[in-house]
Amino acid sequence: MKSSKPGKMSREEGKELREGESSLNQDLADQLALIGSYYEAEGNIYRARAYNEAAERIAKYPRVITSGTEARMNIRGVGASISADIDEYLLTGSIRRLRDLEEKNKERFDTLQLFSGIFGIDMKIANKFYNEGYRTLEDLWFKAPLTPAQKIGILYRKHLVLRIPREEMDRINNRITEILFQLDPNLKFVIAGSYRRGEASSGDIDLLVQGNGHILEEIVEALDKSGILVAKLAKGSSQYMGILRLGPDFNAHRIDILLIPKESWATGLMHFTGSKMFNILIRRRARELGLKLNQYGLFEIDTHRQIPVKTEEDIFRILGIKYLSPEERTPNLSSLPIVSESEETSN
Ligand code: DCT
Numbered sequence: 001m002k003s004s005k006p007g008k009m010s011r012e013e014g015k016e017l018r019e020g021e022s023s024l025n026q027d028l029a030d031q032l033a034l035i036g037s038y039y040e041a042e043g044n045i046y047r048a049r050a051y052n053e054a055a056e057r058i059a060k061y062p063r064v065i066t067s068g069t070e071a072r073m074n075i076r077g078v079g080a081s082i083s084a085d086i087d088e089y090l091l092t093g094s095i096r097r098l099r100d101l102e103e104k105n106k107e108r109f110d111t112l113q114l115f116s117g118i119f120g121i122d123m124k125i126a127n128k129f130y131n132e133g134y135r136t137l138e139d140l141w142f143k144a145p146l147t148p149a150q151k152i153g154i155l156y157r158k159h160l161v162l163r164i165p166r167e168e169m170d171r172i173n174n175r176i177t178e179i180l181f182q183l184d185p186n187l188k189f190v191i192a193g194s195y196r197r198g199e200a201s202s203g204d205i206d207l208l209v210q211g212n213g214h215i216l217e218e219i220v221e222a223l224d225k226s227g228i229l230v231a232k233l234a235k236g237s238s239q240y241m242g243i244l245r246l247g248p249d250f251n252a253h254r255i256d257i258l259l260i261p262k263e264s265w266a267t268g269l270m271h272f273t274g275s276k277m278f279n280i281l282i283r284r285r286a287r288e289l290g291l292k293l294n295q296y297g298l299f300e301i302d303t304h305r306q307i308p309v310k311t312e313e314d315i316f317r318i319l320g321i322k323y324l325s326p327e328e329r330t331p332n333l334s335s336l337p338i339v340s341e342s343e344e345t346s347n
């Protein structure tokens with residue numbers, strides 16, 4: 001997860017684990033809702049409502065939207081201008097209409113940027129705070145009804161926007177390995193995400209641990225005792241979100257600890273290794289074969305039967321894709337190397 005990405009705290013347990021593709025519609029919906037909020041601020045109630053309603057429906061739409069026309073044909077309230085905005089967003093990743101509104105409402109824009117850069121404050125909450133009259137972090141700190149996690153977000157904001165150099169990630173990995181080995185030498189764990197993909201820096205620490213039950217509490221306690229967990233943001237039965245700091249000479253960073261049951265290990269490892277783009281492509285491939293792939297497992301869509309997979313290699317093999325090492329699962333991947341039938345039979 002992005003260390004500086006706000007809003008995660010508002011998600012309830014169960015939804016907390018990220019689904020690759022649904023976030024594409026959500027990103028689009030967020031942009032449209034943001035346009036809606038600017039229109040609302042300008043008193044353009046009619047347009048505000050149109051954008052907000054379209055955003056809500058797009059967020060709930062069950063398939064990934066691939067064009068403005070598709071949205072216009074299938075989603076009530078999407079007319080010509082929203083359809084054009086969707087195309088522009090899908091094509092360029094940005095919407096001119098939104099940039100113009102931001103420029104026209106510069107003070108609002110700057111404040112929303114400031115607020116939404118805080119962990120635990122997403123655009124929706126940032127808008128709410130702005131509408132309630134808050135303008136500075138001091139306003140928020142002293143006057144707004146902040147959650148404990150948002151307060152921590154403000155305290156550590158300067159650290160949390162920084163990426164973690166690989167050299168520091170290696171140290172974090174070593175330290176966590178020492179602590180967890182002491183706890184249980186047989187514990188299976190790995191730092192996934194961009195670190196496992198070999199990237200030069202990471203936004204956060206995505207620690208996966210194999211197991212069930214109370215082991216999460218024991219892990220958190222062990223890390224806490226060793227002094228490297230400096231704040232707790234949220235905890236569910238299978239996920240812990242906190243802040244880790246090696247010591248005063250280091251910055252503080254976001255850590256997510258995810259408990260993965262043994263039967264989901266391969267799919268969980270693949271999901272949390274990413275990249276997000278790789279996840280989208282491999283899930284799409286699975287669907288083409290009548291299968292559903294997520295962090296919990298690989299399933300037959302028709303029968304809901306779970307197909308047992310022990311390793312990531314198993315998943316690649318079943319999906320007829322050449323094995324890609326974590327380093328090869330880059331964010332700018334555009335397609336997966338399909339194994340041709342002749343190669344398959346010759347193997
Ligand atoms: N993930 C996903 N869909 C999302 C978000 C995340 O499939 N919407 C998966 C892929 C990567 C993994 O979860 C960890 O997420 P992040 O930490 O956000 O990504 P990262 O690749 O580790 O990048 P960063 O270095 O910024 O943490």
Ligand code: MG
Pocket residue numbers: 001002192193194202203204205206
């Ligand atoms: Mg990460």
